[in-house]
Amino acid sequence: MSHFSVQQKILFQHCDPAGIVFYPRYFEMINAAVEAWFEEGLGVSFATLHGERGHAVPTVTINTTFQNPSHLGDVLAIDITVLKIGGASLDLEICAQSAGTKRFEATLTLVHINKETGRPHSWSDDLRDAINILLKETS
Amino acid sequence: MSHFSVQQKILFQHCDPAGIVFYPRYFEMINAAVEAWFEEGLGVSFATLHGERGHAVPTVTINTTFQNPSHLGDVLAIDITVLKIGGASLDLEICAQSAGTKRFEATLTLVHINKETGRPHSWSDDLRDAINILLKETS
Amino acid sequence: MSHFSVQQKILFQHCDPAGIVFYPRYFEMINAAVEAWFEEGLGVSFATLHGERGHAVPTVTINTTFQNPSHLGDVLAIDITVLKIGGASLDLEICAQSAGTKRFEATLTLVHINKETGRPHSWSDDLRDAINILLKETS
Amino acid sequence: MSHFSVQQKILFQHCDPAGIVFYPRYFEMINAAVEAWFEEGLGVSFATLHGERGHAVPTVTINTTFQNPSHLGDVLAIDITVLKIGGASLDLEICAQSAGTKRFEATLTLVHINKETGRPHSWSDDLRDAINILLKETS
Numbered sequence: 225m226s227h228f229s230v231q232q233k234i235l236f237q238h239c240d241p242a243g244i245v246f247y248p249r250y251f252e253m254i255n256a257a258v259e260a261w262f263e264e265g266l267g268v269s270f271a272t273l274h275g276e277r278g279h280a281v282p283t284v285t286i287n288t289t290f291q292n293p294s295h296l297g298d299v300l301a302i303d304i305t306v307l308k309i310g311g312a313s314l315d316l317e318i319c320a321q322s323a324g325t326k327r328f329e330a331t332l333t334l335v336h337i338n339k340e341t342g343r344p345h346s347w348s349d350d351l352r353d354a355i356n357i358l359l360k361e362t363s
Numbered sequence: 364m365s366h367f368s369v370q371q372k373i374l375f376q377h378c379d380p381a382g383i384v385f386y387p388r389y390f391e392m393i394n395a396a397v398e399a400w401f402e403e404g405l406g407v408s409f410a411t412l413h414g415e416r417g418h419a420v421p422t423v424t425i426n427t428t429f430q431n432p433s434h435l436g437d438v439l440a441i442d443i444t445v446l447k448i449g450g451a452s453l454d455l456e457i458c459a460q461s462a463g464t465k466r467f468e469a470t471l472t473l474v475h476i477n478k479e480t481g482r483p484h485s486w487s488d489d490l491r492d493a494i495n496i497l498l499k500e501t502s
Numbered sequence: 503m504s505h506f507s508v509q510q511k512i513l514f515q516h517c518d519p520a521g522i523v524f525y526p527r528y529f530e531m532i533n534a535a536v537e538a539w540f541e542e543g544l545g546v547s548f549a550t551l552h553g554e555r556g557h558a559v560p561t562v563t564i565n566t567t568f569q570n571p572s573h574l575g576d577v578l579a580i581d582i583t584v585l586k587i588g589g590a591s592l593d594l595e596i597c598a599q600s601a602g603t604k605r606f607e608a609t610l611t612l613v614h615i616n617k618e619t620g621r622p623h624s625w626s627d628d629l630r631d632a633i634n635i636l637l638k639e640t641s
Numbered sequence: 642m643s644h645f646s647v648q649q650k651i652l653f654q655h656c657d658p659a660g661i662v663f664y665p666r667y668f669e670m671i672n673a674a675v676e677a678w679f680e681e682g683l684g685v686s687f688a689t690l691h692g693e694r695g696h697a698v699p700t701v702t703i704n705t706t707f708q709n710p711s712h713l714g715d716v717l718a719i720d721i722t723v724l725k726i727g728g729a730s731l732d733l734e735i736c737a738q739s740a741g742t743k744r745f746e747a748t749l750t751l752v753h754i755n756k757e758t759g760r761p762h763s764w765s766d767d768l769r770d771a772i773n774i775l776l777k778e779t780s
Contacts, residue, residue, distance in 0.1 A: 271714030410575030
């Protein structure tokens with residue numbers, strides 16, 4: 225499979241007084257999944273990206289649907305699929321499920337920027353190559 | 364004006380190593396704005412809604428665009444406008460700006476549910492009436 | 503009164519599945535109270551301190567007791583009292599109460615550092631003067 | 642070794658504008674370590690404890706020292722050692738280190754309560770037995 229997958233356990237700190245995940249915590253999980261994907265799937269950690277490279281990858285749009293609630297102790301499988309790469313942008317689809325039911329789906333656009341200027345900065349060759357390999361496997 | 368507005372200062376805890384708001388924190392701000400709107404705009408606090416009434420208003424979809432970054436110390440004006448009310452659902456538009464620039468815009472759908480069953484539950488009359496008044500003022 | 507006080511409402515995002523404040527959220531509130539105190543009580547905002555001045559005030563020790571749980575909708579009064587100022591350190595006492603009961607008490611030590619080097623940096627004259635005035639009022 | 646240890650990677654979401662861990666996030670890590678210890682070390686998950694058993698284990702005091710800052714990408718080893726068990730209380734020591742330097746140390750007291758009443762509730766036999774075994778190994 226060409227998509228990247230991480231496991232995320234639902235902890236006490238993710239849950240609200242209704243006993244289910246407080247939805248802003250899902251966006252922390254999405255960010256952590258993307259962070260793991262950059263390091264393990266694309267070969268460039270956020271420490272390297274933000275540190276020595278002086279880049280960042282802010283999210284500029286994200287559309288999310290929450291299909292079913294998640295409870296304390298659930299283990300989510302969060303899958304990332306590359307939809308499209310642009311000069312400095314990247315469209316991803318993120319899907320989380322557990323115990324046979326979808327929990328949430330998101331499509332998002334990241335932009336690769338120069339941290340100093342805040343302006344879009346073309347993807348580094350290593351990142352572009354790694355992303356293109358995933359795109360070919362998917363299509 | 365028929366929309367509800369809250370002020371939100373950008374605190375140290377909202378900001379990431381790039382010195383700007385970490386976007387999952389925006390969803391906490393959105394939730395806090397909706398929470399303030401229920402209490403101050405619609406007359407039913409979340410404590411009452413979740414407590415004695417046994418209801419909840421989970422977000423089922425949210426589409427968000429982040430136009431410009433926000434920095435430590437910025438004060439955002441977060442506006443909520445009602446788009447549509449259904450039997451147990453509610454569509455809202457949320458727009459945040461500061462110093463003349465848009466920071467983010469979101470459209471979201473809430474569902475009014477029974478906490479016990481997790482099933483949609485028709486809006487209480489007082490909430491429906493308060494929302495309908497806002498809708499008329501907007502149109 | 504020589505102490506500084508802020509109000510903090512308990513929001514949905516602060517509460518756990520037991521319906522009470524998840525205690526790590528109290529440390530966000532403590533940090534926000536100290537941040538408000540620097541800006542409103544001492545006259546130097548965190549944006550100025552961390553930005554143009556290039557300083558920071560990390561917490562190096564904090565001892566906390568949680569006397570009573572706080573619930574959704576409670577409004578806490580969080581008081582800050584200066585205990586002692588050193589060359590680059592500051593000892594504070596923080597006490598939160600609501601509806602006549604104590605919720606938590608903390609004593610903490612901050613250190614004023616140079617962000618670049620991470621090393622202690624003597625208090626700026628304006629901060630030291632403002633803190634000393636508070637100390638005299640307290641004693 | 643009789644202590645329990647978990648690994649915690651420092652993620653983007655833990656870091657502040659100074660590029661180091663924002664200290665309230667350490668308390669989320671402490672809570673997550675205790676949560677993992679209950680499930681993996683003591684055999685009772687928080688889902689079981691809070692769900693079918695109707696209990697909770699709020700923290701009533703926590704004293705913490707932060708020795709050295711942690712940065713994005715660091716991997717902390719967080720160790721939990723049992724200090725003392727009472728009728729319904731538990732004293733723990735938590736120590737986090739990475740790359741040969743201490744990051745923080747905490748001593749904390751938990752109380753085992755009945756969620757309904759909020760009152761202390763004697764440790765269940767299985768939890769008390771599991772904790773006593775660890776205490777014997779330590780001493």
